[in-house]
């Protein structure tokens with residue numbers, strides 16, 4: 001492959017970033033990770049990956065890192081991402097997702113980086129009657145998280161156009177699962193993502209799964225999401241890198257499978273996998289939740305030639321449960 005210098009992965013000590021770093025390393029692409037370890041962990045870093053501790057907002061550090069390692073492409077994955085938290089702490093979300101992204105992008109321009117991949121989100125879309133959105137759907141975020149990511153998309157697009165940088169914006173839907181070979185997984189302490197939480201409950205690390213709302217206008221009353229396996233998403237990053245290196249123009253791509261699963265169907269998939277009933281408690285709706293969010297995702301397949309290999313709740317839930325059981329083995333006796 002024509003790799004123009006190593007790739008910088010921001011947020012590479014986090015859940016998605018570490019799977020992306022692993023996918024790049026599996027393709028023998030040299031990787032440097034920049035992470036402030038605010039939610040990430042050194043234990044998540046794959047072997048053979050260089051690590052720089054610091055923030056994307058630290059302009060001097062970022063410029064030194066870009067120049068010292070002769071970085072050709074930046075995969076900007078670092079960010080703040082919990083929808084409900086963003087409603088309580090909007091300043092922190094706008095600062096990290098917009099201001100720090102602007103600082104990073106300015107450093108990229110000054111250091112002559114020509115290619116950028118940006119982690120955006122399905123939360124930039126508003127609630128739609130069909131629940132299924134393509135890249136042209138109305139952009140109407142209902143949380144500071146979604147708004148700050150949308151603003152960052154627009155800011156990056158302006159900078160890219162003016163400074164000869166090519167930009168791939170990847171709008172992830174709900175990312176879940178772990179490396180199928182069990183090498184890495186999601187370590188986030190106190191995580192709030194449905195499948196992570198439910199698998200922690202299934203392995204006895206939490207008491208019960210709280211289901212936020214069963215009165216939505218959806219087939220079974222619970223919210224519907226398009227869950228994408230983290231390693232399929234990581235593969236899309238490798239393809240986006242190749243695409244930009246081969247001269248592909250700037251693109252915005254939904255990353256999902258185009259299949260919706262309700263919260264109740266996730267619970268059923270976990271029960272089928274474990275053979276036990278999952279303890280569940282029904283609670284009121286959680287602020288900021290959209291009833292249904294499913295990708296129309298033909299474009300990512302057409303543009304990048306992406307062929308996901310791990311679709312299906314069984315792959316996602318199975319790999320998540322295997323990872324939680326492994327984490328349990330590493331933890332103190334109190335959890336056993």
Ligand SMILES: NC(=O)c1ccc[n+]([C@@H]2O[C@H](COP(=O)([O-])OP(=O)(O)OC[C@H]3O[C@@H](n4cnc5c(N)ncnc54)[C@H](O)[C@@H]3O)[C@@H](O)[C@H]2O)c1
Nearest residue numbers: 011013014015016036037038039040055056078079172175
């Ligand atoms: N998890 C999902 O379902 C999902 C869905 C859509 C989009 N995303 C996006 O994917 C990205 C990664 O999410 P994740 O689930 O891996 O979360 P995560 O919290 O596991 O990873 C984020 C990583 O970024 C680091 N970080 C945060 N701010 C930083 C900064 N200013 N400088 C350097 N490092 C910083 C954290 O320490 C962490 O390692 C985020 O940008 C998020 O918006 C995630």
Ligand SMILES: O=c1ccn([C@@H]2O[C@H](COP(=O)(O)OP(=O)(O)O[C@H]3O[C@H](CO)[C@@H](O)[C@H](O)[C@H]3O)[C@@H](O)[C@H]2O)c(=O)[nH]1
Nearest residue numbers: 081083121122123173174192193194197210211212223286
């Ligand atoms: O303990 C829980 C956790 C979640 N849910 C429900 O499960 C669904 C999914 O929630 P969650 O896993 O927290 O993900 P989202 O709020 O959909 O957001 C994720 O997916 C978005 C893309 O769709 C990303 O942008 C966000 O960063 C990421 O956190 C929602 O209906 C929640 O109300 C529960 O009922 N109980």
